[in-house]
Amino acid sequence: MLLPEGxxxxxxxxxxxxxxxxxxxxxxxxxxxxxxxAAFDAYVAQNPAAVGYEVAGFRREGADIFFGTTTMYPGKIGDEYFMTRGHYHVRRDCGEAYYTQSGNGVLLLQTREGETREVEMAPGICAFIPPDWAHRSVNTGAEPLVFAWFCQTTAGHDYADILTHGMRRLAVDRDGKLAIVPNPGF
Ligand SMILES: [Fe+2]
Incomplete structure (x- = not known):
């Protein structure tokens, strides 16, 4: 039997x-x-051990939900801030929640039909990610971006679409400020 715990x-x-x-x-x-x-190659040549982000999850066998944190380190490659790979869920009926606890960033979201949205990531903001919206988080600040996520255990990660095509919009640094711009390579 599963037992409650903090x-x-x-x-x-x-x-x-x-x-x-x-x-x-x-x-x-x-x-x-x-x-x-070229900026990527230069970055990894100078910072061969750099970590982009790390994930910790708490899962109990047989439970319907699990949760954990993602800690994203600050950085930039070219004019793009450090970001996660981005994914759809394999199960198209499963959404997610991202509750930002520290740092600053932006959550980029898109649908398969071409809708895009951005949600600010800042302490106290819980992002509602509806089912079948791809999501990628971006650390736009100078500190680690930490958020807790809550998801169905069977949602599954589908990384292939975003790794292949990228996302429709990019979060870039323009003169020291965040700009959301169309991805010319999409
Ligand atoms: Fe997700």
């Missing part, structure tokens, strides 16, 4: 001491995500 989440660091799923995504594994390939 799970500590450190909203500053994103640490979840009782997490039972974790992964670290090195920047070197994000080749192709950024439009400026």
């Amino acid at each position: 799970v500590f989440i450190d909203g500053r660091s994103g640490a979840v001491p009782n997490a039972n799923e974790r992964y670290v995504k090195p920047v070197t594994e994000l080749r192709g995500l950024y439009r400026d390939a």
Whole structure:
């Protein structure tokens, strides 16, 4: 039988001491995500051990939901801020919630039909991600961006579409300020 429990989440660091799923995504594994390939090569040559983001998840066998944190480190490659790969859920009836706890960023969302939206990521804002909206988070600040996510265990990640085509809109630095611009390569 599943039993209730309280799970500590450190909203500053994103640490979840009782997490039972974790992964670290090195920047070197994000080749192709950024439009400026030369800037990417220069970045990883100078920062071969850089981490883009890490994920900690708390999951109980047989439960319908799970949750955890994503901690995104600050950085830029070319004019693009550090970002996650972005994904649809395999199950098209599963949405998600992203509750930002520290840092600043933007959540880029799009549908398969071509709708796009952006939701600010700032402490206290919980982003509602409806079913079948692809989502990518972007750290636009100088500090780690930490958010807690809550999702159905069977939602599944479909990364292929975004890795292949990119997203319709980009979050870029224009003279030190965030700009959301159409992706010329989409
Ligand atoms: Fe998701």
